[in-house]
Every structure is written in structure tokens, then in C-alpha cells.
Amino acid sequence: MGDPAGIGPEICIKALADESIFDICIPCVVGDIDVLRQTAKALRSEVEFEAEADDRKNAIIVFETVARLNGFDIGVDAAATGKAAASYIEKAVDLWRRGEIDAIATAPISKKALSLAGYSFPGHTEFLAHLTGTDRVGMSFFGGDLRVVLLSTHLALGEAIKLVTRSNLIELIAFSDKELSRLLARRPKIAVAGLNPHASENGMFGREELDEIAPAVAECKNAGIDVSGPYSPDTIFLRCHRGEFDAVIALYHDQATIPVKAFSFGSAVNVTLGLPLIRASVDHGTAFDIAGKGVADASSMVAAIKLAAELVTRQKER
Numbered sequence: 001m002g003d004p005a006g007i008g009p010e011i012c013i014k015a016l017a018d019e020s021i022f023d024i025c026i027p028c029v030v031g032d033i034d035v036l037r038q039t040a041k042a043l044r045s046e047v048e049f050e051a052e053a054d055d056r057k058n059a060i061i062v063f064e065t066v067a068r069l070n071g072f073d074i075g076v077d078a079a080a081t082g083k084a085a086a087s088y089i090e091k092a093v094d095l096w097r098r099g100e101i102d103a104i105a106t107a108p109i110s111k112k113a114l115s116l117a118g119y120s121f122p123g124h125t126e127f128l129a130h131l132t133g134t135d136r137v138g139m140s141f142f143g144g145d146l147r148v149v150l151l152s153t154h155l156a157l158g159e160a161i162k163l164v165t166r167s168n169l170i171e172l173i174a175f176s177d178k179e180l181s182r183l184l185a186r187r188p189k190i191a192v193a194g195l196n197p198h199a200s201e202n203g204m205f206g207r208e209e210l211d212e213i214a215p216a217v218a219e220c221k222n223a224g225i226d227v228s229g230p231y232s233p234d235t236i237f238l239r240c241h242r243g244e245f246d247a248v249i250a251l252y253h254d255q256a257t258i259p260v261k262a263f264s265f266g267s268a269v270n271v272t273l274g275l276p277l278i279r280a281s282v283d284h285g286t287a288f289d290i291a292g293k294g295v296a297d298a299s300s301m302v303a304a305i306k307l308a309a310e311l312v313t314r315q316k317e318r
Contacts, residue, residue, distance in 0.1 A: 002107025003087055005074055005081045006286025007296035009039040012107055014298035016047045016303055025309035028061040028101065030088045032069055036062060042295055051130025065091045074292035082113030089124065093131045096277045103278035103308040107301060108286045125272050128279060136273035138175060140247075141256060142307055143264030143281065146240050147247040147274065148256040149176045157201055160252035164195055164208050169216035172249060177225045179273040180247055185314040188246035191236050192217050192229030195251050197229045237263075266299040267305045278311050280304040 001009025012029055013036065021027055029036060029049070036049050065087035072081050089109075095101045106124050114121060121127040122166040129137045140149045151172055153161040173190065180188040192213060193199075196206035203210050213230040220227050229236070229249075237259035240248045250256035260268045261283070270281040282300040290296055 001029055001036070001085075003081050003085045003110045003113055003286050004032060004035050005072055005076055005078065005113070006108055006110065006288055006291050008085075008107030008109075008286065009035050010043065010291070010294065010296045011282070011298040011301040012036070013040050013043060013045050013047050014296070015301040018298075018302050021302065021305055021309075024306060024313070025102075027305060028063060030063045030065075030092045030104075032067075032084065033062040033064055033198060035069060042292075054060070062243055063091055063095060075288040077110050077112040077116060077288075078117075079116040080112070081086040082110060082115070082117030082119065085109045086114060086117055086119050088126070089127055090131065093128065093277070095286075102312045103280070105301070105304040105308045106279065106281040108282055108284060110286050110288075124279070124281060128272065128277075130276055132276050134275055136175065137272055138172070138179070140176075140271045140273050141260040141268050142271050142280075143260040143268040144241070145243055146237060146260060146263050147180070148240075148250050148260055149180075149236070149247055150253060150256045151249065151251045153253055155253070157252060161195065161208075164212055164251050166212045166216045166219075169213060170219055173216065173220040173225060173227050174223070176247065176249060176273070177227070181317070183271070183273075183278070184246065185318040187226060189244075190225065190227040190228060190247050190249060191240060191245040193233040193236050193251055193255060194230035195233070197234075198232045230308055252278050266297055267303045268300065269304045271307070271311075278308050278315075280308040280311070315318070 001011055033049050033051055040047050048059040049062045067084040069084055070296050072078055083255050090166040092104045111122055125137055139153050181283040195208045200206045209230045217229050219228055236248055241263055268283040270283050272279045282304055
């Protein structure tokens, strides 16, 4: 459900009003049933919820936690809502371990609220990695046929460029090949974006392509990975979107997110690579400024649920 003070409850309810979701999975919610019911009432939604122990037909099962909310302010960071959001994540992993769920689609949480509640994790990804004992995770975005894996995430551009090294790229390409093979149930065709304009045109606009990127691609290709590049970054994302490749390795945050959001704004999905469970997430934050106003767009939540279900189905059919 995400942070109760954000748009998480609203986008969950709006997403569950989409009947096409029920054609591909049996959705449930980990969260607070009272918050969900109150939000549904405010939205005049016909989506109904039932507690885990109830037996009401045509209602969405809600798995609750010991973190009970006795009043809180919408759109405000607080320890109580941070603790509740954290407990939903812990509960989801526990349900997965017990085999009661196959995958999770996460609504947004607040890093500040988590901190106020005493948690040191900056977000879902690190929290889930801790709970599952995962050492290596990676960020990717799925926007329709465009899939992008990031070499670095939230870093200043100058710092991100320093990470464009042969060894880092070899590790990421191999990691991406392994994880995308698992998620897509087939070996992927991977492209690597260049760093400089036109991928430097043989060193005219920088040396990174010649000294770091191309050698990394060659080594991975010799190891049996279907990878090529570096390609000019102003065209490779369009080529992937059109189906020429399964994924693109992007070399810094905005190189990845600009094309993803240009092609699939509002419906792109953040997929965490490396976790033992499938986790898809919305590509936006808690939106405290519009929380409680009933105007939140649930497109990314719908896309996250559907993608999680699709990836589970692919793995089961493999």
C-alpha cells in the first residue's frame, strides 16, 4: 500500500478498479484495511476489501500488520506512517516466503518517514535486499518494449562518469544478462549506450568508448552474452523501443529515465534486478502535495501489477 499519508492507498484502489487485472492475477493488498476503506469511500469507489480471516466474495483480501494507525495527517511525514509502510514491506516478504504470494507491486514510500520510524534504508530496494539477504541488486525500468538497466542511480553526473569503467561494465552486463534471462524466460539481446555524443565517433569526443566501454562489450560477447555497442545514446533507446534489442545498459540516471519517461510517462515500471522475488514498482513518489485530493494517476500502479503478473507467468511457463 505504500506510505498511508501519500497517494499509495488511492492508486491501489484505482488500480484494483481495473477489471483487466483480474484476468491475469488474484490481487491482494498488504496494508491497513481501515485506511483503504476510508479512501475508497472518499473516492466513491465500489472496490471492497476484506480482512485476511473473513470470507466475503468479490472483495480484495487485505493482509494487515501489527502497525495500527490511530489517526494521521495526509501529506505529512511521520514516524507512525513510516513504521506502517515498513511493516507492509516486511509482511509482503513474509507472505512470499510462505508461498502465499508470487510477486509484489509496490506503491511509493517516504524515505523521510522511514527514517523518522528508525529505519536506515533509503528506499524499497535496499530494504528488500536486506530482508531477502541479497548482496547485489540493480535498478531497471520497463516501459513497454523499452527496458533499461542503470549503471549508476542517484549520483552527480561527474561522479557517475567516473564509474564508467571496463570492470564495472563487465559486471553489470553479466548481471543484466543473468537477471533478464530469469525475468523474461529467454536470453536477452542487450545493447550498451555510449557516454559521449555519437558514442565519441572513434575517440573524437572522448575516450571512454574506446578505452572502457568497447573492451567490456567485447569481453562479455566472447563469454557468450548477446551484447553489442557502444551505440550512439541519442538513437539506441528508440531502436530498443522498436524491438531491435531487449534492453539497453544506460550509463547514468537521466540517460535512462529521460527516454523511459518520454515513451511511457505514467506507465513505466521500476523493476529491481537481483532479488529472489519479483518486485515491480511505480515510477513516482508519494506525491504528498496531491495526497487525499482524489486526483492521483494510477497508470503506473496498474502497469506494475500487470508486469509483476506477466513475469511470474513467464517463469512458471518456462
